[in-house]
Amino acid sequence: MNLNGKTALVTGSTSGIGLGIAQSLAQAGASVVLNGFGDVAPARALLAASGGRHGYHDADLRDVSQIEAMMRYTQDAFGGVDIVVNNAGIQHLAEVEHFPVAKWDDILAINLSSAFHTSRLALAQMKARNWGRIINIASVHGLVGSKEKAAYVAAKHGLVGLTKVIALETAQTGVTCNALCPGWVLTPLVQQQIDRRITAGDDPQQARDDLLAEKQPSRQFVTPEQLGSLTLFLCSEAGEQVRGVAWNMDGGWVAQ
Numbered sequence: 001m002n003l004n005g006k007t008a009l010v011t012g013s014t015s016g017i018g019l020g021i022a023q024s025l026a027q028a029g030a031s032v033v034l035n036g037f038g039d040v041a042p043a044r045a046l047l048a049a050s051g052g053r054h055g056y057h058d059a060d061l062r063d064v065s066q067i068e069a070m071m072r073y074t075q076d077a078f079g080g081v082d083i084v085v086n087n088a089g090i091q092h093l094a095e096v097e098h099f100p101v102a103k104w105d106d107i108l109a110i111n112l113s114s115a116f117h118t119s120r121l122a123l124a125q126m127k128a129r130n131w132g133r134i135i136n137i138a139s140v141h142g143l144v145g146s147k148e149k150a151a152y153v154a155a156k157h158g159l160v161g162l163t164k165v166i167a168l169e170t171a172q173t174g175v176t177c178n179a180l181c182p183g184w185v186l187t188p189l190v191q192q193q194i195d196r197r198i199t200a201g202d203d204p205q206q207a208r209d210d211l212l213a214e215k216q217p218s219r220q221f222v223t224p225e226q227l228g229s230l231t232l233f234l235c236s237e238a239g240e241q242v243r244g245v246a247w248n249m250d251g252g253w254v255a256q
């Protein structure tokens, strides 16, 4: 896999799945633009060790003008973007009648609308070069529901829909758009849900085992590295006719 000369933007890549995908892309030779909150230094160090060129933009994806600034940065510093991985996402658990309105708005903005904005701003240059990859990190929750996750499930189903439309609009070009639908991956986002069980009385190992046992038949976490490898496949020539799919990597979750 050789992505030398390509530039990838991975949103929400300071931790978890985004960081794993950013690392895979960098190891394949792509220049990578990181984005996200928290301590950026460890992510930058990992990318530096992977060899390629990288940058960072601190856009808060709830704000359209900051997304526009991030896309201008990829243009000014890297000459544009060839691969967009829309990965940033947050979660909040509550039943619909108690769901905080501000959390609903944030989840829709970060998990769904930001992918529309990065895509609308990247597509013209991708089409002009006749090569591009838009990879949306949806979730099994883009395919099935779970209680207490109204905003997340709505956003991820929306992201799968957006993926299909972009795939159709680019079908006769060298640009592809697909969604990945992971099951449980052990990242800070999922650790919050394990911590909730620990607070309710489970011991830490029991909390992890129960979380997996309820939904994921393999009873093993999917890893960011595995999702990174699937991303590289979609960027390869073999992935060129994979268009508009919602590809689950979920230990059998949605096979049930």
Ligand code: NAD
Pocket: 011, 012, 013, 014, 015, 016, 017, 018, 035, 036, 037, 038, 059, 060, 061, 062, 087, 088, 089, 090, 110, 111, 137, 138, 139, 140, 181, 182, 183, 184, 185, 186, 187, 188, 189, 190
């Ligand atoms: P994570 O919490 O480790 O990473 C989320 C990233 O998004 C971080 O870099 C964070 O800084 C960034 N982020 C949050 N709010 C932001 C904002 N307003 N602007 C910019 N960046 C922001 O979570 P993760 O588990 O790695 O999740 C990554 C993606 O994978 C999410 O879209 C999530 O829905 C999806 N996903 C995760 C799992 C899982 O089991 N962990 C399963 C399926 C799908």
